[in-house]
Amino acid sequence: GESVGLHLPTLSVQEGDNSIINCAYSNSASDYFIWYKQESGKGPQFIIDIRSNMDKRQGQRVTVLLNKTVKHLSLQIAATQPGDSAVYFCAENISGGALTFGSGTRLQVQP
Amino acid sequence: GAVVSQHPSRVICKSGTSVKIECRSLDFQATTMFWYRQFPKQSLMLMATSNEGSKATYEQGVEKDKFLINHASLTLSTLTVTSAHPEDSSFYICSAISTGTGELFFGEGSRLTVL
Numbered sequence: 001g002e003s004v005g006l007h008l009p010t011l012s013v014q015e016g017d018n019s020i021i022n023c024a025y026s027n028s029a030s031d032y033f034i035w036y037k038q039e040s041g042k043g044p045q046f047i048i049d050i051r052s053n054m055d056k057r058q059g060q061r062v063t064v065l066l067n068k069t070v071k072h073l074s075l076q077i078a079a080t081q082p083g084d085s086a087v088y089f090c091a092e093n094i095s096g097g098a099l100t101f102g103s104g105t106r107l108q109v110q111p
Numbered sequence: 112g113a114v115v116s117q118h119p120s121r122v123i124c125k126s127g128t129s130v131k132i133e134c135r136s137l138d139f140q141a142t143t144m145f146w147y148r149q150f151p152k153q154s155l156m157l158m159a160t161s162n163e164g165s166k167a168t169y170e171q172g173v174e175k176d177k178f179l180i181n182h183a184s185l186t187l188s189t190l191t192v193t194s195a196h197p198e199d200s201s202f203y204i205c206s207a208i209s210t211g212t213g214e215l216f217f218g219e220g221s222r223l224t225v226l
Contacts, residue, residue, distance in 0.1 A: 008152055036217075043117075043204050043219040044155070089154060098145050099206070099215070101155045 008087060010106040019077040019109075023090030023102045028071060030092035034099065035064055035075045037086045044089065047075070077107075085109045114138060115207050117218035124195055125226055131191045132221045134205035139216075140185040141207035146178075149202040149220075161188040185210065195225040 013019050025033065031052040036044035050057045050064045050073075057064050063076040073090050087106050091099040114137040124130050134144055142163045147155040159180055160168040167180035179191040188207075192199055204220040 041202075041220070041222070043217040045217075098157050098160055099155075100157070101147075103154050 008104050008106045010108060012108045012110060013080050015080060015082060015109055015111050017080055019075075019080045019084070019107060021075045021077075021088050021105045021107065023073040023075075023105075025071050025073060025090065025092045025100075025102065027092060027094070027100070028068075029094055030100075031095055032093050033064070033066060033073050034091045035062075035073075036089045036091060036101075037084075038089060038104075039086045047088075080107075080109050082109045082111055115205065115216045115218040117203075117205055117221045119221060120219060121222045121224075123224045123226060126196055127194055129191055129193045130195055130223060131189055132203055132205075132223070134188045134190070134207065134218055136186045136207045136209070136216070139207075139209040139211060141188075142185065142210045144182060144188040144205055144207045146180065146188070146190050147204045147206070149204060155204060158190075192223065195223070197225045199223065200225045 034049040035047040037047050038044045048059045048062050048064045050066050055066050061078045065074045077084055085108055087104045089104045090102040093099045116135045116137055118133045122130055144161040146158045148158050149155045157170050158173045161180045161182040163182045163185050169175045177193055182188040202220050202222050206215055206217045208215050
């Protein structure tokens, strides 16, 4: 059931601004990282991924940065739109294994 | 594109009854599927890894006799919540790895409410 008092960290941005969502991962052996977007009542939607032999990868309006030294992952969304409002999760795994998800960040885009 | 379908998307049941949730890969074969549980305002937590033709591997703290997983074919895994209680109410999400490409796809989730 629901855990009373739990709140996802929230990032609130204005439409058109850039958003940066951060994630600290736990396993230094992880070699594959993914960002997912989850809208209310739906399953996770793949946004972008990156392997540990890279430190940056760009997609359409999104960029993922990986800093293995401090085990930090970030997702940058350019020109944020109202449709980007959702909860964003980072996930990590060791090749072929199950994903371990981060705690999530709620992105609210103000029109 | 590849699709993973879950059924039912929503189910309400009485306490003490059992509920079966299906996870199907619609246009690819999946030797391995994963089951996650997500409580409100929380992240996805891995429950078990489902392997076609063999027993599922459960994460620590997940009761295998309560959450029965069957992966009898390369396109279907089922999760049965036995003797459901209100604390089992949650969003259950499956994912499947394409045997051919290694890509991972998620289903849309199944919301279980136990009264």
